[in-house]
Amino acid sequence: MDRNQKNEVVSGLKGSFARAKIAMVLENRGLKVSELEKLRKNLREQDAQVQIAKNTLLRIAVRDTPYENLSDTLTGTTMVALGFDEQVGPAKVVAAFAKEFAETFAIRAADLEGKRISEAELLALSKLPGREQLLAKLLGTMSAVPTSFVRVLSAVPQKLLYALTAVKEQKENQ
16 A cells, blocks of 8 residues: 555545544454344444454544554554444444353443443443333333323313213203
């Protein structure tokens, strides 16, 4: 790889790191290509990606970004997973993948918008509900109040109708 190609790779990586909301340094200990493609596909569905590059290029790319504190973990066989839209979805994918392929895959470190988090914190993050689930709960909560209010208001005329029906039946029986 010549210098121009390296510069292109570094600029592409730097752009990815600049857009990322979460970055995870992962250890590849012999994943098969099919397994790696499965990880890529699952991350793509969460608006995330896996970047594989030389550690030197990754260290240069994280320089002057919020993820600069990950540079000490960029040793050995390294992959970097970056999440762009939200943090929980990619964390869920990586945690599930680490559980499924424990012998050949590991989470080394993670950084959440400039704050380094441990593997345990990343696993805790992966157990949180995703953005869409939280929005659905919020919508359910917001719609429950007006719905209950309408039920209370409709109960008054309904009870009046029941009372009038009872009076009508009573007069018919006399």
